[in-house]
Amino acid sequence: MRTKKTPLLRPAQWLLGAVLCGVTLSSTADDALAAEPLSAPEGRVLLTLTGNIGVTNSGTNSAMGQADQAEFDLALLDSLPQHEFDTETPWTNGVHRFSGVLLRDLLQRVDAKGVVIKAVAFNEYFSIIDTSRIELSGLLLATRMDGEPMRIRDKGPSWLMLPLSESKQLDNKRFHELLIWQLRTLDVQ
Numbered sequence: 001m002r003t004k005k006t007p008l009l010r011p012a013q014w015l016l017g018a019v020l021c022g023v024t025l026s027s028t029a030d031d032a033l034a035a036e037p038l039s040a041p042e043g044r045v046l047l048t049l050t051g052n053i054g055v056t057n058s059g060t061n062s063a064m065g066q067a068d069q070a071e072f073d074l075a076l077l078d079s080l081p082q083h084e085f086d087t088e089t090p091w092t093n094g095v096h097r098f099s100g101v102l103l104r105d106l107l108q109r110v111d112a113k114g115v116v117i118k119a120v121a122f123n124e125y126f127s128i129i130d131t132s133r134i135e136l137s138g139l140l141l142a143t144r145m146d147g148e149p150m151r152i153r154d155k156g157p158s159w160l161m162l163p164l165s166e167s168k169q170l171d172n173k174r175f176h177e178l179l180i181w182q183l184r185t186l187d188v189q
């Protein structure tokens with residue numbers, strides 16, 4: 001009886017197979033994260049996501065004219081992957097450590113379908129953010145400054161922040177206008 005020999009795969013084929021498998025697993029894991037139900041906030045709501053999102057935890061909000069939305073308290077924001085960086089800003093003295101969730105991770109969690117975000121502060125100041133811009137991949141929804149939760153008087157409870165000290169390209173008026181403090185709502189368009 002003759003057995004057929006299975007040919008050995010070349011290193012390039014192994015690498016290609018591993019990459020394809022990794023992409024598939026990563027994509028499946030990302031889709032699973034977005035598809036998981038989002039629990040209701042137990043604490044004070046710090047941020048509300050509205051618009052074109054697939055995962056919600058709150059019904060109609062007649063005050064905002066939105067049907068479904070995702071509301072986040074500090075605990076829900078803290079349950080997402082956390083990131084931090086040190087930077088100077090035009091609005092603070094010296095270098096501070098900002099920590100929180102990357103905007104792209106937050107948008108993935110609610111299964112956002114758009115790339116344009118209208119970010120609105122408590123005082124109704126707003127900015128339009130194009131999340132497809134590579135410069136904004138590190139946009140952080142900071143909930144802590146120097147390890148402490150931010151209070152409203154300290155530009156909190158959340159502040160969109162970029163690592164301005166790391167890149168002169170980011171440290172200019174065009175990007176400063178995106179760094180909204182006292183953030184209230186992100187509307188996915």
